[in-house]
Amino acid sequence: MSDGDAGRESILLFLVQITARVVGFLGLVYFARVIPQSELGIYFLFFLVIQVSTMVGNLGMGQALVRRIGEGERQSELFTVALTVIGSVSLLATAAFYLFKPTISEYIGATVPGLLAIATATWLVADLVIKTLQAEDRVLASGLLQLLQDVVRVGAGVGFITYGFGPVGLMYGVIIGFTATFVVGLPLSNLSVAIPAKSDFERVFSISRYTMFFGPTNFIYFWLDTFLIGVFLTKAAVSSYEVAWQTTRVLIIATMAINTTIFPKISRWASNGDYEEIERIVPGSIIFGLIFPLPGLVGLTVLNEDILRLIYRPEYVEAAIPMAILAGYMAVESVQRVGNSILTGMDRADVPFRSRLVGVTLAIVLNLVLIPTYGLVGAAVATFSSKLLDTLYQWISIGGLLDLSLPIKSVSWQLISATVMGLSVASLTTVLAPLTLPTLFAIVFTGAGIYAVLVLLDPDIRQVVDQYLPVSLPAV
Structure with a gap:
């Protein structure tokens, strides 16, 4: 399958998965309200x-x-x-x-x-x-x-x-x-x-x-915090934290789509010894995987309280800071998932096995220490820190297996674009305060437009996005 075919398959899968996330999100909003x-x-x-x-x-x-x-x-x-x-x-x-x-x-x-x-x-x-x-x-x-x-x-x-x-x-x-x-x-x-x-x-x-071992470690990353909140805190606190979790999970849809598409291909390339093919596809996978988590992190940091108050209910605002931290987790998770697909596809599942041992050990210790003292914020910090350590371990190992050229310039531009978007959103929030649901959505769409225009000014990002879209982008 060519890059273009893989890209179009990824974007079609992305559209399917974003539809599923929208359905799940609307369901969550309805359930939280009634x-x-x-x-x-x-x-x-x-x-x-x-x-x-x-x-x-x-x-x-x-x-x-x-x-x-x-x-x-x-x-x-x-x-x-x-x-x-x-x-x-x-x-x-x-x-x-x-x-x-x-x-x-x-x-x-x-x-x-x-x-x-x-x-x-x-x-x-x-x-x-x-x-x-x-x-x-x-x-x-x-x-x-x-x-x-x-x-x-x-x-x-x-x-x-x-x-x-x-x-x-x-x-x-x-x-x-x-x-x-x-x-x-x-x-x-x-x-x-x-x-x-x-x-x-x-x-x-x-x-x-x-x-x-991936299953138990996934539980520790995604559910240990919620499990211990259920032990140390209240069922209402569980609801608030899970609403924050579920809201941020939409940010890794692009990564999920591309990983699902490339993992079988990495497996075949590795079996045939075609490691150059793996090295070639990785930079674009990272760029496309971070196209949503980075602006999502910035946007949820700026609008966290308004989103929880207006879309859900005011009592969920207690999860505002944890939601911003968990958005950061999703950015790290996006990079980690690409690395995990590479290693498992290359028949080196022993590396993520070891990295997760390190990460989950830290997660267990930090959650037990931080949740009783700092509540929901402690849970989010513990989960983020352990995932970051796990991800660093995997990518250091990948660097010893493959000759990779990481897209540092393009990722830096994504961060800059997201920051400019965040400043614009913060300004609009101040001008239009107090926000209503219509003004919140207007600000979100405006911020998304600003980010899209800025991020596509980078030719490498534009090439990756054009490759993964079913239609060509207009010339600039």
Whole structure:
């Protein structure tokens, strides 16, 4: 696949994923407005528990499957290996939910072991189907499945809330969304169930013995802070922090799209020894991956309180500073995801394994120390600091494996453009204060326009964006 084809596939996937994020964001806004803050916290803690069970229970099958199926040998047998593993894990998770029902129910604030078990199983199967399509290099189909999942989840959740189900209705929506994903997705794959050999298990586990650690470390990065907020603080605080988290996650959509597209290609290039191809595609991936996180970081720092107060509800303003810090986390996460795709695709999953050991150790220590004292701000600082250390470790290692030319000039221009945008937004905020929802959106669109005009003045950035857009940019 040519650069142009890869770029257009990435932008189409980006458009699909941004649509999914918009659907999820609108759902979050609606749920935050109609469900009391403490009750919404019950749903977030339910989601946290199934997130833990699926991240741990996945055992690294997803990335291992993409890597091995991409080699083109015994693909159906490898798929069956993964299906067997997650089926066994689902049974173990179900037993654990019922065995520890009193403790889990007290933590969540609701007794729902059956829903936890069903949600875990359906999530694992849905994720396996999506990863299988990615392994077959059908990343756009996998993106459309994720969009379907969000649309069904939000739509079902709204329906159940309308009929008075409260946070339990959101739990039903999650399960229905996952179920729709694998029911629709399974027929799209060319793979089927086949009897695997011992060697097939060995091939998968030779990768997953490292990538299985990604799940628990992802939990620590994305959910340990929320988990400990649920332990040390209140369910209302959980809601505020999760609203901040979910708002910032839209910033890494471009990185998610391009990583999903290039990871199978990196795997093939590495298998063929074409390391020059990997080196060539990395600078553009970094530039495109940061095209949204950097202005997002600046914009959320300036408008954090107004966004939480006007889009959600005034009680969520307590998460204003954490949201700005988490936006910084997303900028670092964008760079880290590119590095992780490079290393895993090159069959060097041992490097992110070690880097995450370092990062999660710091995350655990800092969260335990900072949350009881500094609350939500402490949680955000702990999570950001650990991710930064993890990312630096990975990229230092990549520098020893590849001869890379990092796009320092272009990234610097992105920062300058974002800073000018931020100053303009701050000025408009002062002039138009107090803000209303219409004026907030007007300021956001104005800031986005300023950033777009400035950032595209850099020829390298313009070339990358033009490559990844389905239509050409107008000449300047």
